[in-house]
Amino acid sequence: MSRFLPLIRFEMVKVLARKKAFLFLLALNVVPLLASVIALLIYVKLKGWGLGGFEFSVLVEMVRGLFTAHMVVFAWISPFFLSLVIGDSFSGEAGRGSLKILLLTPIERWQVVVAKALAVLVFLVVAVALGGFFLQLDLWVARAMTESPAIRWDIQPTSTTLVETAAALQLFVLSFLSHLALVGFFIVFAQFSESPIMMAFVSLIVLMTMQLYVLMAPHLARLDPRFGQVADWCFTRHLSKLSSIETVQGILDKRLSLGHPDVWRPMLDSLGWAALFFAVAILLFRRKPILN
Amino acid sequence: MTRSEGNPALAVRDLRKRFGRKEALAGLHFTVPDGAVAGFLGPNGAGKTTTLRLLLGLVPADSGDMEMLGVSMPAHRASVLEQTGALVEKPSFLDHFSGFDNLWWFGSLNRPVTRERVMEVLARTGLTDAAHQAFGHYSTGMKQRLGVAYAILHRPRLLILDEPTNGMDPQGRVQMRDLLREIHAAEGATIFLSSHLLDEVQRLCDYVVIVDHGRTVREGYVADILQRGRETWEVRVAEGQADRAGALLPGLPGVLACRAVPRGFEVALEPGASGGVNQALVGAGVTVTALIPKEASLEETFLALTDNGGDPA
Structure with missing residues (x-):
């Protein structure tokens, strides 16, 4: 453990030092940030100009809608980010030779796999939380302006809380666990190539093909029910379910929780895939000859 | 792990490794006495770098026994690497990290290292001025120096160096030779280095292992080998x-x-x-x-x- 924690810190520093991480943060958060600021400006300016406008409660609903969209967009773009960062972290470092330096330390190889995975997962959760924080900040600013004696508009007090703590925590746990399988999937692919671009390209093609199959499965099942049965085993199906608007909205509305069968069943399936991917990845990485 | 007295620093027996059809090591065997400065010589493709990779656990061996510091490898990999400093082929640190940051981060994965110690090894390898320069901007010789700095960072008991003076100018080679002599004298480290520069090996090493076609063709103290025959x-x-x-x-x-x-x-x-x-x-x-x-x-x-x-x- 005395070496494992510094290793995780090191891997996190490496993730943050990559331009890809900055671009991902920008791509993920620029839309909710801009949209919420525009909503805030419209909310404030319309009233200020005497053009009517809308109540604070409407602004809250708009921002909550943005948060749901933010969570769903996150699930869509995270595979692209993951493929690039994991490709860089394993294939790129193996190709450039810095993996060799890492493996000349007394660190165990399984620790390298786990530390790299943890670093990127923590970054993902922080990235998605950052978007949520921007949106919450938007509401706080709007409320502060609303409550200002100079411009007190709303009569009905409305909560400024974007997401309740319990729901937020559940969403973060969901994001973390649902991405475990995805991270494991990319790490397995990274063992076969020393070119990060090639690794990202091939793994994304495979992932998209699987997802396309899952989408087409209901139609194919009309031809043969076995097409549908195979699709049930695809891990992308579980991920789609976990990151769907229904699931996110359900948790926000308290209709669903992590303990609900509609959530924990796909989550359990997804964790099963994650365990398999990580076992294969560690097995491959332990035997991988480091030649560069 | 403690080193048993009297054990050789390195012992390799019947080591074999094949890459596809090519037999890289064909029953290699040698022993490096504890406390020696040993040279590892052989023509290109003789199996030197492969041997070093196998010794350090970077590549699995097909068969054979390896012992480092008295314990078997790779079974006791972690405990051996705690006491071993190594440079295999060209040192490839993170390009966008400075020399200092590379040493500090990678060094911390062995055991905690102080900033003073990092600066000390950078100074000993002549990299003080380039300490905060990105590794990607280093010249070949500077990269090699940083590799050696990393290898000596934790005062290892066994130092394994693959072509340590590769890419260095003559002055740098002399400095590196002096540094290795100093480390050997002051810290008692066993040094095992591969090199193409035979005069360098002759000046620095007291023991030598010569390999060809994946086999050991001669090993022993340099003085004995040179006096043999003619x-x-x-x-x-x-x-x-x-x-x-x-x-x-x-x-x-x-x-x-x-x-x-x-x-x-x-x-x-x-x-x-x-x-x-x-x-x-x-x-x-x-x-x-x-x-x-x-x-x-x-x-x-x-x-x-x-x-x-x-x-x-």
Whole structure:
């Protein structure tokens, strides 16, 4: 453990030092940030100009809608980010030779796999939380302006809380666990190539093909029910379910929780895939000859 | 892990490794005594770097036994690497990290390291001014220095270096040689280094392992290896007697080879035969003006022992 924690810190520093991480943060958060600021400006300016406008409660609903969209967009773009960062972290470092330096330390190889995975997962959760924080900040600013004696508009007090703590925590746990399988999937692919671009390209093609199959499965099942049965085993199906608007909205509305069968069943399936991917990845990485 | 007294620092027995159809190591065996400065020599493709990779657990062996610091590898990999500093091929640190940050982060994965210690090894390898420069902007020689700095960071008991002076200018090579001597003297580290520079190995090492085609062809203390088999002398004779001396020399007892050089002859003799050769020449009326011993070189031994003399196969 005395070496494992510094290793995780090191891997996190490496993730943050990559331009890809900055671009991902920008791509993920620029839309909710801009949209919420525009909503805030419209909310404030319309009233200020005497053009009517809308109540604070409407602004809250708009921002909550943005948060749901933010969570769903996150699930869509995270595979692209993951493929690039994991490709860089394993294939790129193996190709450039810095993996060799890492493996000349007394660190165990399984620790390298786990530390790299943890670093990127923590970054993902922080990235998605950052978007949520921007949106919450938007509401706080709007409320502060609303409550200002100079411009007190709303009569009905409305909560400024974007997401309740319990729901937020559940969403973060969901994001973390649902991405475990995805991270494991990319790490397995990274063992076969020393070119990060090639690794990202091939793994994304495979992932998209699987997802396309899952989408087409209901139609194919009309031809043969076995097409549908195979699709049930695809891990992308579980991920789609976990990151769907229904699931996110359900948790926000308290209709669903992590303990609900509609959530924990796909989550359990997804964790099963994650365990398999990580076992294969560690097995491959332990035997991988480091030649560069 | 503690090092058992009397154990060799490195022991390799019947080590085999195959890459596809190519047999990189074909039953390699050697032993490096504890506390030695050992050179690892061989032509290109002889299996030197493969051996180092296997020793350090970067590549799995097909078969054979390896012991480092008295314990088997790779079974005790972590405990061995705690006490081993290594540089294998070109050092490839993170390009966008500075030399200092690379040493600090990678070094912290062995055991906690202080900023003072990092600066100390950077100073010892002549990289103080470049400490905060990105590794990607380093020259080949500077990268090599940083690799050596990393290898010595934790005061290892065993230092394994693959071509440590590769890409360095002559001044840098001398500095590196002095640094390794200093580390060996002050910290008692066993040093095992592979190099193509035979004169460098001869100047620095007291023990040598020579490999070719994945097999050990000779190992032992440098002094023993150089004295084995033959001595080389330069024989100078009075003016006008060169033809006569040239006709006599090849047939004299103890003369293994003879060739004309600008001021006389260079003769390879059996050990201890020089006195007899001198007497025989004088007895035949040849005036010997000088009999000069030529220092035996590792290069001659290396060329005699290996197939292609170090040229790429």
